[in-house]
Amino acid sequence: MIEALLPPAAVPVEAFSDLPGESPYPGEEDLVARAVEARQREFVTARRCAREALARLGYAPAPIRSGPRREPVWPAGVVGSITHCAGYRAAAVGRVTELAGLGIDAEPHAPLPDGVGALVTVAGEPDLLGRLADADPGVHWDRLLFSAKESVYKAWYPLTGRWLGFEDAELSVDPATGAFAARLLVDGTRADGGPPLTELRGRYLVAAGLVVTAVSVAR
Numbered sequence: 001m002i003e004a005l006l007p008p009a010a011v012p013v014e015a016f017s018d019l020p021g022e023s024p025y026p027g028e029e030d031l032v033a034r035a036v037e038a039r040q041r042e043f044v045t046a047r048r049c050a051r052e053a054l055a056r057l058g059y060a061p062a063p064i065r066s067g068p069r070r071e072p073v074w075p076a077g078v079v080g081s082i083t084h085c086a087g088y089r090a091a092a093v094g095r096v097t098e099l100a101g102l103g104i105d106a107e108p109h110a111p112l113p114d115g116v117g118a119l120v121t122v123a124g125e126p127d128l129l130g131r132l133a134d135a136d137p138g139v140h141w142d143r144l145l146f147s148a149k150e151s152v153y154k155a156w157y158p159l160t161g162r163w164l165g166f167e168d169a170e171l172s173v174d175p176a177t178g179a180f181a182a183r184l185l186v187d188g189t190r191a192d193g194g195p196p197l198t199e200l201r202g203r204y205l206v207a208a209g210l211v212v213t214a215v216s217v218a219r
Helices: 037-056 116-120 125-135 141-160
Strands: 011-015 078-085 088-095 099-108 169-174 179-184 199-207 210-218
Touching: 011 037, 037 078, 037 088, 078 141, 088 099, 088 210, 099 141, 116 141, 125 141, 125 169, 141 169, 141 179, 141 199, 141 210
Parallel strands: 078 099
Antiparallel strands: 011 088, 078 088, 099 210, 169 179, 179 199, 199 210
């Protein structure tokens, strides 16, 4: 599913179920030691997807630890992203020589909980969601906006080392092409010395009861 949203340089692996009784990979046990069982299962499967993707790049299996904001810490020379929700787990990785950043997210295709929409939209986005809903009422556009901003953040943070709130990006969506763009409303100076980020672009897919989004930043 998610491979349709990513450039050829990205290596994705996804899973729609967990392996019964699968234990955390050695060196990752403490990351979910206090988590409920459902959280442990999705973590274990998503990390397995990530190791499979890394193996396709030639990396030997190893623990994938978490950074200060719970982001996965990848081997040197790799960029990547992980996502999981009910019924879906995925990871995508790429070489830093080909991709500067990756962000992926999956959500259940359902309306956002009451009150959440107001917390994740900026001026102009409620009108955008209304227009999109009028054109295609079969899509939960508020959930798609949420997912897209999650993917934007996951691509943003490793490049800048800074937090990006939902209020710090303004989304536009093109249903004809399944694409979106996030105009960044804060300073986009990058830690790697690359050109400042002013906009991040991605693609989305609504299928199998899921909303899946992905953002990639070219090298």
